[in-house]
Amino acid sequence: MSTKHKILDVADVLFANKGFNGTSLREITSQANVNLAAVNYHFGSKKELIKAVMSRYMDELSPQLESALSLLCESTKQPSLNDVFSAFTQPLIDLNCFKENGTSTFLQLLGRGYTDSQGFLRWFLTTQYPNVFTLFTNAVKRAYPELNTEEMFWRLHFTMGTIVFTMSSSEALIDIAQNDFDKTLDIEDVIARVIPYVAAGVAAPIIKE
Amino acid sequence: MSTKHKILDVADVLFANKGFNGTSLREITSQANVNLAAVNYHFGSKKELIKAVMSRYMDELSPQLESALSLLCESTKQPSLNDVFSAFTQPLIDLNCFKENGTSTFLQLLGRGYTDSQGFLRWFLTTQYPNVFTLFTNAVKRAYPELNTEEMFWRLHFTMGTIVFTMSSSEALIDIAQNDFDKTLDIEDVIARVIPYVAAGVAAPIIKE
DNA sequence: GTCTATAACTAGATAGAC
DNA sequence: GTCTATCTAGTTATAGAC
Numbered sequence: 184m185s186t187k188h189k190i191l192d193v194a195d196v197l198f199a200n201k202g203f204n205g206t207s208l209r210e211i212t213s214q215a216n217v218n219l220a221a222v223n224y225h226f227g228s229k230k231e232l233i234k235a236v237m238s239r240y241m242d243e244l245s246p247q248l249e250s251a252l253s254l255l256c257e258s259t260k261q262p263s264l265n266d267v268f269s270a271f272t273q274p275l276i277d278l279n280c281f282k283e284n285g286t287s288t289f290l291q292l293l294g295r296g297y298t299d300s301q302g303f304l305r306w307f308l309t310t311q312y313p314n315v316f317t318l319f320t321n322a323v324k325r326a327y328p329e330l331n332t333e334e335m336f337w338r339l340h341f342t343m344g345t346i347v348f349t350m351s352s353s354e355a356l357i358d359i360a361q362n363d364f365d366k367t368l369d370i371e372d373v374i375a376r377v378i379p380y381v382a383a384g385v386a387a388p389i390i391k392e
Numbered sequence: 393m394s395t396k397h398k399i400l401d402v403a404d405v406l407f408a409n410k411g412f413n414g415t416s417l418r419e420i421t422s423q424a425n426v427n428l429a430a431v432n433y434h435f436g437s438k439k440e441l442i443k444a445v446m447s448r449y450m451d452e453l454s455p456q457l458e459s460a461l462s463l464l465c466e467s468t469k470q471p472s473l474n475d476v477f478s479a480f481t482q483p484l485i486d487l488n489c490f491k492e493n494g495t496s497t498f499l500q501l502l503g504r505g506y507t508d509s510q511g512f513l514r515w516f517l518t519t520q521y522p523n524v525f526t527l528f529t530n531a532v533k534r535a536y537p538e539l540n541t542e543e544m545f546w547r548l549h550f551t552m553g554t555i556v557f558t559m560s561s562s563e564a565l566i567d568i569a570q571n572d573f574d575k576t577l578d579i580e581d582v583i584a585r586v587i588p589y590v591a592a593g594v595a596a597p598i599i600k601e
Numbered sequence: 602g603t604c605t606a607t608a609a610c611t612a613g614a615t616a617g618a619c
Numbered sequence: 620g621t622c623t624a625t626c627t628a629g630t631t632a633t634a635g636a637c
Contacts, residue, residue, distance in 0.1 A: 207611075207612065207613085208612080208613065208614090209611085209612080209613090219613095219614095220614085220615080222613090222614095223613080223614060223615075228613080228614080229612095229613065229614095
């Protein structure tokens with residue numbers, strides 16, 4: 184296993200758990216059993232390492248998302264909002280095959296990117312992976328044509344918030360559910376619970392101005 | 393205006409915008425025009441300063457929330473979920489009288505506390521302000537009695553996520569809305585838009601197991 | 602209470618031997 | 620490609636003069 188790979192494998196988990204600011208290169212390199220200088224040799228800087236960590240997941244995920252969303256847009260029958268959000272489930276779950284706990288790690292990273300680095304992630308995703316966004320908004324428009332662009336803008340951001348925040352604290356929530364309700368859940372169960380919630384939120388009656 | 397007050401007034405905004413980790417004491421003291429050593433003299437440590445910042449808001453907010461939620465619980469007519477979430481609106485908006493941009497600053501701080509400091513805020517809120525939680529869950533139970541405790545647990549966490557995340561990025565969202573839709577909005581408008589969303593989410597059909 | 606000065610430490614990044 | 624050693628700059632926190 185290459186040094187580069189070892190660094191990425193340790194960095195994503197640490198970044199997900201403690202944030203980008205909260206994780207030092209020393210922590211990453213010592214856990215990865217590589218030299219401190221290796222990060223700068225292989226990636227150039229901490230910022231580039233962060234980009235590499237995100238890209239590795241997005242490059243795995245975005246083709247899957249694109250094909251799942253394309254299917255919905257091209258299908259002759261109108262999809263429901265549940266269908267649209269459910270299109271994300273399988274590609275996200277498949278990240279667990281890509282890497283252990285890949286799904287929750289990626290979703291936590293997404294949350295970190297949104298809050299830690301003041302708009303960096305928004306820039307990164309919209310410039311590097313614009314197709315996913317276009318396909319997604321088209322799919323939502325097909326499922327709920329009455330929703331105007333402005334209202335959709337807000338509700339999709341609310342949805343992003345729900346998902347990202349839930350996943351950032353998913354480990355804690357799963358622990359609490361285990362203790363309080365004696366249920367052993369995994370990330371897939373959490374996703375199954377959050378989809379009806381966001382679908383109902385997006386489908387909420389439109390407020391008058 | 394006392395040194396202590398000046399520090400708190402600068403610290404909350406910086407913490408809200410850049411996170412706890414991302415804000416240094418040097419930044420706070422220089423913006424507040426006080427000496428670097430003043431933080432440690434008045435608060436003891438950075439961690440205690442963070443607690444003081446949060447307490448100042450919560451001590452202002454929690455009595456208002458308690459009385460608004462008590463009203464709902466004691467009223468003879470059954471409240472709707474919209475009523476329950478709307479009970480938060482006025483107390484939150486009133487934070488703008490307490491301090492300029494108080495509402496968004498506080499809600500951003502809430503988000504920071506959840507994600508920056510790995511469960512510290514959860515501990516802080518549930519141990520220091522338990523009444524608000526009890527009253528809130530009781531109010532939701534009255535509004536939607538069919539919702540069992542476990543499902544409510546999940547949906548309230550989803551809601552927390554939606555609110556906190558939305559408010560963390562509310563400034564960015566308001567800017568985008570200005571540019572894309574030529575609408576000048578404020579935090580109150582954002583709250584008015586998010587309430588129907590979360591109310592619909594909590595009211596979503598209960599999934600079968 | 603407020604200041605300067607500095608201690609004690611940690612961060613990211615790099616030069617140069619191997 | 621990997622290492623040690625070190626640089627520079629940042630951090631929190633504190634000691635002691637005023």
